[in-house]
Amino acid sequence: MGQALLRVHGLAKGFRSGSEQIPVLADLALTLNQGESMALMGRSGSGKSTLLNLLCGLEHPDAGVIDIDGQHFDGSQAHDRRAQSRCWADLRRQRIGVVFQDANLMPAMSLLDNVRLRARLAGQDDLGCLAWLERLGIGALADRFP
Structure with missing residues (x-):
């Protein structure tokens, strides 16, 4: 434990x-x-x-x-x-990831840009964001809008 x-x-x-x-x-x-x-x-x-x-x-x-x-x-x-x-x-x-019932993505930004924005707001490097999307199996959607 x-x-x-x-x-x-x-x-x-x-x-x-x-x-x-x-x-x-x-x-x-x-x-x-x-x-x-x-x-x-x-x-x-x-x-x-x-x-x-x-x-x-x-x-x-x-x-x-x-x-x-x-x-x-x-x-x-x-x-x-x-x-x-x-x-x-x-x-x-x-330290805490929150996934809301309703989508909280910026509609004028691509999926990748939404993830990059969240990384920057958390004070993190945004260079690995595409790799994370690929690990989740949604890398092909990176340039799509919500």
């Missing part, structure tokens, strides 16, 4: 509907070790997207702690959200 890359405990998130607070996640605990993978399954509305948004810093938890790749995020520290948002942005740029 590898080192824990992700550890979550006491995670809670709810949304307001009018005057009613609707709980989505309550007291969630989760550990994912280096080298492990996990499938997240459930019915529509069960909280899968909410959990993923929390785990990549796109939403803030109401309570609980997320430790990811050596960074500690405490949902009870709402006063420190700006600093936490900067840390999450750095993690997403360098």
Whole structure:
């Protein structure tokens, strides 16, 4: 078993509907070790997207702690959200890959240029982007537009 890359405990998130607070996640605990993978399954509305948004810093938890790749995020520290948002942005740029349900590609750019842009935004060299597309079996699509 590898080192824990992700550890979550006491995670809670709810949304307001009018005057009613609707709980989505309550007291969630989760550990994912280096080298492990996990499938997240459930019915529509069960909280899968909410959990993923929390785990990549796109939403803030109401309570609980997320430790990811050596960074500690405490949902009870709402006063420190700006600093936490900067840390999450750095993690997403360098260590976390997010694939959204809807395509987030620039329609006026080729597939290769979209990948190059993402590499540059992450502060990475963009010279190997075509090789990555080829490894994924989509190198022939490099010059196509989304």
